Structures are given as C-alpha cells and as structure tokens.
Amino acid sequence: MAIKRYVISAVEPGMKLARPIFRDNGQVILYDGTVLTNFHIEKLRYFDVSYIDIIEHPDEYHPAQDVSAPPSDLSTIQGFQTLYDSTVNTLNQAFNSIRFLQEIPLAELRSMVGQAIMPMIDAVGVISHLQNVQHQDEYTFHHSLDVAVISGVLARWMGYTGQELEEIILSGLLHDVGKARIPLAILNKPEKLTTEEMDIMKLHTSKGYQMLNETKTLSPAVLCGVLQHHEKLDGSGYPLGVNEEKIHPYAKIIAVADIYCAMTSDRVYHKRRTPFKVVEHISQEMFNKLDPAVCTAFMNNVKDYFLGSVVKLSDGREAEVVYLGIYSSSRPVVRTKEGEFIDLERNKKIVIEG
Template identity: 40%
Template sequence: MVYSKSYSVKDIVPGMTISKPVLGNKGRVLLGEGIILSERIIDQLVNWGIQQIDIQEINQTVAAHVEDLMECVRQTKENYEGTLDSLKTYFEQTRRYKKLSVQSLRDLADNSILQLVNTSGIISYLLMLERKDDYTFHHSLNVSILAGVLGKWLGITSQELNDLILAGLMHDAGKALVDINILNKPEKLSGKETEIMQYHPVFGYELLKDSKELPETVRLGVLQHHERMDGSGYPLKLSGGQIHYFGKVIAIVDIYDAMTSDRVYKTKADPFSVIETLASEMFGKIDAEFCSVFLQNISNYLTGKFLRLTDGRVAEVVYYDNVSYSRPVIRTGDNEFIDLNKNKVIGISEVIDV
C-alpha cells in the first residue's frame, strides 16, 4: 500500500517521490505530486525555505507495488479514452448542427478531466500516448488537462481552475466550423486556407457568445489562445496586458502539446526540443512568468529519465544547471557525467523512458 509521510527537508534524499504538491507562500505550486527528488530539486527546496514535505511511503512487496502502478495506469487510460470518446461525440455534433453543447462539455471538464488533472504522473502519461489518429480530439483533451495542471502550478484553485480547464477543452472548438479538407490537409496550407484556419478562434468565440452561463474569461481564453505578447499573434493582434491570462496559459500548453504529438505530416519532437522552443519564445512571444513555471515543473518530471544520445549511447538525466532546461547534465552507462549545455557536440535524439 502507498501512503504519505511528512519529512523534514533536511532528512530527504534523492530518489524519494513527492506525494502532495509543495506550495509557496502565495499558494502557488512549486513542485507537483509524483515528482522524483533529485539533488537539484532538494537544493531548490532549501533555497525556497521549505521545511516540511510529504513523501510517498510504500508498505508492501515490490510485486504488489508494481501491480498497483499498473492498475493506476489502467484506470487513467480508461478515464482518458472514455473522455475522448465523449469529446468526439460533442464535437461531431457541433460540426453537424453548428452549435456547441456547452453544458455537456462543462460536465466533462468538471468531472472526468478534473480527475485526470489531479492524477499523479499525468504528464508522463500524456508523453507516452500514441495518437496519430484523431489529432484534433486528442489535442483538445490534452490542452485541457495541461491547462489545468499549469493552472494548479500557478496557484489557481476552485471554480477558476474549472473554468480554465473548460477554456482549454474548447480552445479549438471553432475548428468544427472550418472546412474538413482544410483541417485535415496533410500538405502546407495555401495563403487563403491559412487565413481561414487562423479565424478558428473567432469561430469558437461565436459558438460561445450566446452561452449566458459561461463567464467571459472562458470565451476570452478561446478567442485569445493564439495571441502573442509582442502583437504578432492572431486573430486580433493583441499584445501584453491586452491578453487575458487564460489565453496566455492556453498558448503555452497548446504549443507544448502540438510539438509533443505525432501528426499525419510530422513526427513528435522530444520533450527537450519542445522545452528549448518554449524557452526561446519566453521573451516576446509568450508570458515569461507563466512559461518559467511550466518549464521548471516539466523539467522536474524529466529528471531521472533515460535518453538516447546522438552518438548512440544511453544516459540518465541527473540535474539541470541554471542556464538551460533543454540541455541537462546526464550520466552515461559508464558513469561519465556530461553537461550538455557545455558540450554542444552531443545532442538528444530521443527520450526512451518518460
């Protein structure tokens, strides 16, 4: 059986697993549950002034523990796939009747998706998913989950968190009104097709504008998720403070999920390449504060994972320096430590264990 035990930070050691979120002074999540502690993370806890932390304790045989983990994965898979099937039905009805079943999606967000948001290890689960088919539905569900996870890391709670999850779920609902041939076109879109596709946030907003039960924040998240801090986004070319924070949150996780997904015309990128892209977008394109929280937490989930390097060797992620989350310090099979931020010759070809 797995249970939680409170430890003094001075007594914790690398390899322990966090059982409850570690909160900062303002209630913001500094570290999520399910993260395996490394030396770097322990140093961060000390620097943050955290004195107590809740750790997973296992009181059972290894075989029984593995069985529990497999059951957890099975339940997560069942919940995810059931939610995905419901989402397909609602979005197909939207395409057919040009009307969105807002209450059905609200029920989905408040129950099944919130449960997935609160599932330990959900970040790793999403990275393991094979999803070459039905990209639009997978993407809408994943963005909803990731928006909720990032919202928790930012300290968003209660109804506001539920609204953010719903906005993430419906962020691409306007694509149901885009011609299916444009939506599923495997080649590069023409200029006119791109213009139509970039109008999907407006289509989504139009679908929601008469839903009086929805707060305006949800509609703004749908309308603004492709806006950028420097005004280079679409559809309204908003910038900085003109963009609601729901739009800023969804923008970050939208990029992350799109890049870590297999598409008909594109193989998914490894998480470190995605982290590098997000880091480069942080100053000018996407909200730097929100993105730094996201990158820090995502990188913590990748500590202890195994990579295949461009020279063919397999190595373990040991920790990150303060310069780059995309090029960690690694340990190879022959116990050689390599700082990839200093050694630019070696790169990461794939993540073997996520």
Template identity: 40%
Template sequence: MSENLYDLEGSILASKNSTINPYIAERLEEYKVDKVPVYISKEELSGRQKRDFRGLYKESVITLKSIMNNLAIGKIVAPKKIREISDTLYAYIDKVGISIEHIFEIKAKDKYTYNHSMNVALYALLIGEWLGCSEEEKKNIIKAGLLHDIGKSRIPLEILNKKGKLTKEEFDIVKTHTIIGYKMSKDILSIDENVRQAILSHHERVDGSGYPQGLKGDEINSYAKILAIADVYDALISKRVYKEKSTPFEAVEELKRIGAYSFDVNILKVFFDNIVNYYLGSKVKISDGHIGEIVFIPPNNITCPVVKLGNTYVDLAKEEELKILEMVG
C-alpha cells in the first residue's frame, strides 16, 4: 500500500508499505474499506533475479575485500572501484527492488566484516530511499556503508574475534577504527568528503556519548546518522563469535530502547515505519516450536506481529507467552 489506512477514530488499520494478504483484506472488509491506495509495484524478484542478486552481492564482497586489503597495506585505491560497486548495486535495486530475506539468506555464508559492510550499505540505501534522498546522495550513502569499517582492517584479529567481553584497553583499540578508516579513505582519490565524515562519525551518538569526537545532534554528519542505525541493526541481527543473532523484531525493540538518546529520532522513525513491513510474508519459528507466516504487523506495536499458524491467526501482542525465536525463510 502506498499510504496508511485509518479507521474513523484515526487509528491505523494498515500501514504504508504493507502487502495486502488475506488477514489484512479481512481486516479492511471488517471496517468496510473498499478502496486501497497502492504503488505501481516494481518487478517481482524471480528465481533468476534472486540468483543474479546473490551473484552480484558475492562479486561486490570480493571486490570490497580487495579494496580493504589494499587500503590496509597503504595502497592508493582508484575511486572507480568503489563507484562501480555503488552504481551497480544502486542500478539493480532501483530496477527490481530489494529482498531483505535475501540479505538474510546470504548473511551466514560470508566473512563478517565484508558481509556486514555490504549489508550496512544496503540498509543505509533503503533508509536513504525512505528519506527521499537524491540519486547522488544514495550512491554516496552506499559508498559510506561499504567503507565505514575499513579501519578494522588494521585492528588485531584476536581483538575483533575475541569471545567474551573486551577489556577497556581492547575496546579503546577497537574505537580507533573510525579515525584509522577516515585516514585510510584519503587513499581513495576524489571520494566525497561526506563519505569520509560518515566513516569517521558512524559511532557518534546524538547525546554526545559516541566516539571518536563526542559530537552531538546536528554536529553529526547526516550520512553518519543513517549509517549508525543501519550498522547497529545489522550487528544485532548477525551472529558473532561473542553473541547469538537477534530476530529483526528483537533488534527493533533494542533500537527503540536506546534510540531516543543514540540516534536521530526522525531518521529512526522513518526506519521503524518501513523496515518491519519488509518481513511480511516471512516464515518464522515460534517459541512453542511451530512454524508460521507473518501476515500483519500492527503499526502501534511493530515488535509483536500477527502470525498465521495453519488456519489460526496468533496475535503475539495478546499471546505474551509466545515469541518469535528465529526467521526461517
């Protein structure tokens, strides 16, 4: 749907970007809604297009790994290589859209650092799209996402891959990746300064509690504000040596918990308004062991979707003993 739908009291019946499935159709019929504003949809991702995206993703990861390795040893990198990745990703996604399920499918199959950078670039692109950024801005946002962690290539692997909590000294070393990355980005010729600032500032927080400079509010680069949300979201839903992955809904809950003092609230609201609807139709495993399908996500309670189990609809907001354990497809 291209707009929110409201009842006579002003409550949202179904939110913008929802897909009309039998559950939502029944809900709309109950409230006698007979007209629904819809997008002229982008081409559905066919099996072949999904394979194309998987290949594009993996090729981009390989190129990104080469770029990061060259930067790590002090080689100058031509901007053409970064531009090729960002332009290709942008063109593909602009044509056929993006399947977040597809990112999920690929997530577990590649090395974390490069995979994470790709995912952050894609989530950041989506946020840029939802914010109405220009084509040039969105391509720069992709570049910033791809390069945001390049400084980690000079952080000892035994620290990055440590199981368990880092010591203060170790965490202080990890935090230097932002400054290192900013300096390394100067070896990429003609890169936009906003991209460099995003690399430097993606761990800044609006309340001033971030690093490396402790910037606040509007002092933080706008690309960095977008990356901050994309970065934390992907980190939460990814498995690492020191933690299990969260579901998207647990990740959203955590972002809601820390969001008011960590992130730009306007960008975060746009993210919340859009991201969860990408999981409509996804298969999930519930804590009672059953596999179901997400059919509705209440706009006023986005972390508790309605799940179809067989012929039964289970509202997780009302069934407090049940929760989503994992996404299964």
C-alpha cells in the first residue's frame, strides 16, 4: 500500500485517508479509511489542517461524487430516511464481512460514525424521525444503527463531546457485533427463544468483546460499552453480574438506548410499544436496574419530542399531547379533537395506545 502526503489544496473528493486526523485536544476529525468528499475537505480546512496522508491506488482511483455529505433536508423524514437507508445497507455489508469473512471493517465503521451518524444526531427531530423511518426486514442492522444514534443523542444531552461522544456512538454501533457469532437459527428464530437458546444469545456480549479486543485498536471504554450493556445496577445483568460501581459509564448509556430502541421496534414475538410506555418502563427501572442520571437526562429531554404528537387513546379517541410534567413524560396532558383536556396522570383508566 503506497501512501502519499498531499497539501490540503491538492486534495480531491474520492481520495482515501491513510491516517486519522486529530485536533490539538486529541479529538478525531476524520478516521483513517475515510473516502473524502467535498464536505470532509471543507471540514479539514475549517480546522486549519495543512496536509494529509492519502492511500494511493492509481489503477483504481476514480473521483467520487459527494454522496456522503448529509442531505440539506435532513430535518425532513425523506432526507433522514435516505441517509438512514444508505447507512443500514453499509452496516449490513460490514456485519456480513464479520460473519462470513471473519473480518471487522473498523475503519469503515468509524468512518460511518462521522459521516452518517453524527449528522443524524444533529438533525432536528431525530427522535421523531427514528420512530417514523421505514424499516426493512433485518432487525439487527436497524437496531444497531438506532442504538448508536440514541446513544449519541443521550450522551450529548449528558454533556459528552469530542472523542468521548464519538466513542459512545461507536460502542453503541458495535454493541451487538457478537451476534455475528450466534447461530443464525437462533438469531433469526421467528418466535420467542427457549431458556437454552436465550443462554446462547446472551453470549453475544462476551463474544463481541473478544472479537473487538483482538483487533488491538479500540479503547477499553469502547470495549466495556460492548461487554457491559446488559449489566444492571443491582447485579442481575450479564455476562458478569457486576453491580453499579463496576459498570462503565458508556455501558450505562447504551443500556438505556438499547431498551428504548428494542421496545419501540416491531419484533416477531411482540409489537412495538409507544415511546410513552417505554419511558414509563425506564422510569420504573431507575435506581435498581438502570443508572438514574442517565434515565433522568433521557426523560427530561425526550419529552420535548412528544409535545404536539397526535396519539390514539385506549378509549378510541385521538388527542394531541399538550403538556408533560417534569417527571411524568409517560402520562401527559392531552387535548381531544372535541376540545376536552385529559390529565393522564390523574385519569389512570385511559392510556396512550398508539
């Protein structure tokens, strides 16, 4: 592999970055393996990068179109869906490389964090968009992307920035990578797993950790996020059954994102729950199962996406969410089409069903 240094003025779209680019504070600007677009080149100029190292493929080099730059209408569901579908397809190929070729394309996955997932996190209405995007058949790929996005949004709400934010997103993206070592008969079983099958499925956390640890390129924090995202504060989780003090902060964030994404998705053996019911479930698991600081940050911020939502009530009526309390995002005040206001926190007989 030939590597050549270019001044930034000579860099063109389609060139492939040979080495990662860092800011003075250690934050990664672009990862190695990134196929540069006009969007990336402008980003490098913004950070006053003078030169970069490029992988030379003179026989294979074809200037690429600027397809990786986030669409200008990413705040719309159509623009979000386009980037989402493209990212899922890339993730599908990456996971197939892991399962069938025994190769982990980390450079490609890292590039995905900066090129696709960060723009999604920055998109206006990202939580709502994730509820509305059309999913294809493969749950694993959609779930991995959804968890990465929600983990990034949640981490940002908690004040994470720079390299730590990117590591949390990457760890969320890789959190289920160990499922590439789970038999497809169990992974794709169209009904609820038996106890024995569930025990095998639970091995995905430790298998994922082992696979990624062998690459010798990921930080211990990213690895802990993958290994521990099913651990619980009371020690009832897996694979190690450790308690609160021994669970890494990244894993505590991914745990909440994982639950939210899993419960708001359709599966063969259960229908998707409404975000309101999932928030109620998360609030019930605060303190004993899930980290209270993470849950509080999630519930206090996600309610902004619920205001104005049109919902279906258990009595058959449609209503608009008009008010959410500080601690009760799951049971808001709604206004029916007839103009009646209902406080669901007081009226326990009515719940939001859709």
